Amino acid sequence: MKINDSKKSISLPLGQTPASAGNKTGKAGAAPTPAAASLKSSSTSSAQLQSLQGAIAGGEVFDAGKVEAIKSAIADGKFKVNAGKVADGLLTTVKNLLQARKN
Helix, strand or coil, rough: CCCCCCCCCCCCCCCCCCCCCCCCCCCCCEEHHHHHHCCCCCCHHHHHHHHHHHHHHCCCCCHHHHHHHHHHHHHHCCCCHHHHHHHHHHHHHHHHHHHHHCC
16 A cells, blocks of 8 residues: 555546546637636635635645654555444444435
8 A cells, every 4th residue: 555645636627527638628619617616705705715724834734744643654664544433434434424415
C-alpha cells in the first residue's frame, strides 16, 4: 500500500468535465453555458465559509509529526488498526448521513 499519492490532480474550470475539456464550443458551434451562471450563494453559507477559512488559516490542519509517525509505523508493519473504533466511526457517519436525508 502506498501512502504518498503520486498522481497529479488536474483542476478544470467549474462546469467542465474531462470529456468536454478539449471541446471549446459545445453543440452546434455555440459557446458552452457556464455552470457558474446557475450558482447561488446565501449570506449564511458565505459567512460560514469565511469563518472556516479563518479558523484553518489560524493554525495547522494536521500534526505533521503524527503523520510521519503513522507513515513510519505502516512502512515497518507495526501499525495496528482498532477495528472496533473504525466500525463505531463508520456507524456514526452513516447515522448522521441518514438523519441529514430525513431533514
